[in-house]
Amino acid sequence: MKKLIQHTGTKNQYVFSVLSVGIVSVLFLFTRSYLDYTVIGYLLLVLVSILAIFLDIYAVLLAAVLSALIMDFLFIKPYYTLHVETAKDTLLLLLFFIIALINAVLTYKIRKANQLAHAKEAKLHTMKLYNTLLDSLSHELRTPIATIMGAVGTLQEKSTHLSEENHVKLLSEMEKASLRLNHQVENLLNMSRLESGYIKPKMDWCDVKELVYNVLDNLKEELIHHRIKVKIADYLPLFKLDYGLTEQIIYNLVFNASQYTPKGALIEIEIEYNPEVNFELEEDEVMTCKIVIADDGDGFPEEEINKVFDKFYRLQQSKTGGTGLGLSIVKGFVEAQKGKVFLESKEEGGAVFTIAFPATVMQTNSISNE
Template sequence: MEKNNLKALFGLKVHINQYLLSIIIVGCTALLCSPLSNIQSYHIVSFILLFVVSIMATIMSVGPVLLMSTLSALVWNFMFIPPRLTFHIEKPEDILMFGMFFIIAFVNGVLTTRVRKQERLAREREERTNALFVLTKKLSDSYGIVDVISVATKEIEITFSLNPVFILVEHGGSLNSSYRLQKSDTLESNENDIAEWALNNSHCAGRYTNTFVNEANTFYPLLGTRVNTGVVVVKHNGSFSGDRKIFWDTFLTQISSALEREFLGEIAQRAWLLDESDRLFKTLFNSISHELRIPVATILGAADTLLSLPSPEKVQPELYREIFTASIRLNRLIENLLNMSRLESGRISTRLLWCDVNDLVSKIREDLNEELELFTFNVSIQEDMPLVKIDFGLIEQVLYNLIYNSCEYTPLSSKIWLSIYYDNGYLVIKIEDSGPGFPESAIENVFNKFFKVDGLKSGGLGLGLSITKGFVEAHQGTIVLENRKEGGAAFTIKIPSETPSEFPDLKT
C-alpha cells in the first residue's frame, strides 16, 4: 500500500525517464504531423499536440507535463506556423493562437496532474481507512495479549512492510521480553535501556528521532489512556512524515488501546481471583474450624469426665463410644482434605484388581453400621454378577460418601436403596434415598468443591461429592445426580470395567 520508500529510492530515475519520454513523444508527434505542415493545415496540428499533452498528463508527473507543454508550443511554432523553420510569427492572429496554445496546454497539463494527485490521495485515504478498519475489527475479535500482538504484527507487516518487535510491561512496571514473538529478533542491552527510556518518557527514540539518533532501530511507546503497555521496535529505511506519520500514530493508538484492554482485563481478573481466594480461604477456615471444634470438644469433654468422676466405670462405655465416634469424624475430615489434595495435585492413580461387589457392600455395611441401623437399607445385586476390575479402596470411598450423605439428609426410618449390576461393559451403581432431594438450580453445582445447598443442615466441608466425582472419573467413569419423582435423590455411577468372560469360574 505505502509506496513512499519505493519513490524515495527510484523517484529520480523515474522522473528522468519521464522527461526523456516527453521529449521523444513531442518529437514523434511532430514527425507524424509533418504532412500537415502546409499553410491550410497547421491549425490542426495544434489540436493534435494538445490532445497528446492531455493524454500524457494522466500518466506523468507535473514536471514532464510542463516540459511537454512548452516543447509542443515551440515545436508547433518552429515547424508548422508560417514562416516555417523559424520562431518568427507574421500574423497577429497566429501570435494570439500560439499564446493561447501555450496557456491551454500548460493549464490543461497542470489541472490534469492535480486531478490525478487528488485521485491518488483519495485512493490512499480509502486504503488507509480500510486498513484501520481491518485492524480494529481483528483486534476487537482477538482474545488475550499474545493474540493481540500476533494480529498487530501481521497487520504492520502487510501495511507498512515492517517487522515489529513488541516488548510489553510486566506486573512490576518494567519491560518484559517474553512477548517478543520474533525469535530471530533480539535486542542488545543498550537497546533495552532505550526501550525503557521511551516507555518512561512517553516519547519515541532511536533512528529518525531527536534522541539516540545513532541507533539502527526506532522505539515507539505504546501509550494508553490509563496505562502505557509497552514499546514497539521497528527498523525502517525512512522516517514517517506527513499523512504517513499520522497514519502510523493512529495504527499504534489502535494497538495500544487493544493491549490496554487486555491489560486491564488481566488486572480485573487477578483482582477477582484474589477476592475469590480470600473468600474461599475464609469459608474453608470457618468450615474447618467448625468441623474440628465439634469432635475435639467431644473428645475433651469425654476425657475430662473420665478424669473427674470418682467412679467412672458405669459411664465409661458411653464416653469411650463418644470418643471413638468423634475420632472417626475427625479422621473423616482429615481424609477428605488429604483426598482433595491428591485430586488437585493429580496424584490419584487407580490400582485395578478383580473385585467381588459383595465384598464391597459388606465393607460399607460394616463401616456405616451405626448410621444404617436408623434406616431401611435395601441392597440389590444382579444375579450371577461377574467380578469387576476396579480400585476397591476408591470405590469403597465413593459408596461410603454417597450413603453417608443419604443418612445425613434422609429422615430417620426411611429407605435407602443400593443397586449394583453390570450393563454392556459398564459397572452400574445406583444409590437412592427418600430425602428432600436437591433444588434444580443446585444440581449442576453439587460436585463443586465446598458447595453446600442453601436451606439444608450444614455439615462437613462440602468436599464429599467433589471427591466422589474425582474418584469416579479416575476410573474413566461418570456420576449423575437426579431427583426421584417419588422424592429424594438418585446418584447413578457408570464405570467401564472388564468382565472375566474368559474365566467362567470367576463369578460372584
C-alpha cells in the same frame, strides 16, 4: 483461535503478525483501483486492533509499523516506493502511523487490564471458597475434637466414679468422634490428591458386593436410624476397579444420604452388571458396572443439581455443617476410573445417584484360573 495464539511462542507471534498484515495487504491490492487508500488505511487499522486482542505488545507494534510501510509502498502514489509526493499524503501517512501505534498500545493495555481483573476476580472467588471451607471445618473438626477432649478429661478425673455403662458410653462417643474426624481428614487429603493430579487408579478384581457391606459396616452408627435396602444379584461378576477409590465413592454417597435425610428414611443400594447400558455417552463405550444409591429424602432442587459436584458447594437450604467436598470427591474418583456419575431427583421425593464404570468383568466361576 485465541487459545492457540496465546500458547504460541514469541517468535511465532511475530511470524503470525507479519503474515496477517501481508495476506490482508495482498487482498486489498486487488481492490486499490476501486477503494480509496484512506479506506484501506482504516481497514488496516482494524486489523492492527484485532491483532492487539491476541498478540503480545511487540508483535502488535511490528504489525503497526509494517502496516504503515505497506500503506505507503502499495497504496499511496507513486506505487512501489516509499516516496510521498504531497504534504497531504505525508500528513495522512504520519497520522496513520501514530494512530496505529496508539491503537495497538491502548488495545493491548485494555486486554491486560481485563486479564488482571479476571485474575483478581478468580482469586477473590477462590479465597471465598477457602474461607467457606475453613468456616465449615471450624465446625466439623471442632465438634469431634471437643467430644474426644471432654471424654478423655472425664475419664482422667480420679474423683469421678463412673459406672461401667457410662464408661462404655464415653468410649463409644470417643470412637464415633474419632471416625468423624478421620472422615473429614480423609476428604481433605483426597481433595488435595485430586487437585494435584496424583490420583492413579490401581485396578484389580473387586467384589463390589463385599465392598458395599464393608461400607455399611463402617457406617453402622450413622445408619442406625435409617432403613437400608441392598439389591445385588447373586451372580454378580468381579469388576476390575480401584478398590480404595470405589469404596470411598460409595462411603461418601451413603454417608451424605445418612446426614441429609430424616430419621427413618430409606437408603437403597443397587449393583448391576449390564454391558448394554451406555447412558447416552458421546463415545461408544460400554459401561459394565452400574451402582445406584437412592433415598426417599427431600431430594435436590432442580436448579442446583448441576452444581452439587462442585468443590465446596452446599445446598442453599441445607443444614449447617459439611465442607462441600464429599460429592466433588465422588465425581473425581469416578472420572479417575473413566466412569460417569449422574444425579436426579425422584418425582415422589428423594435423590438417585447413578455411577457407571467401563470395567473389565470376570465371572466368579473363573476365579480359580486367575
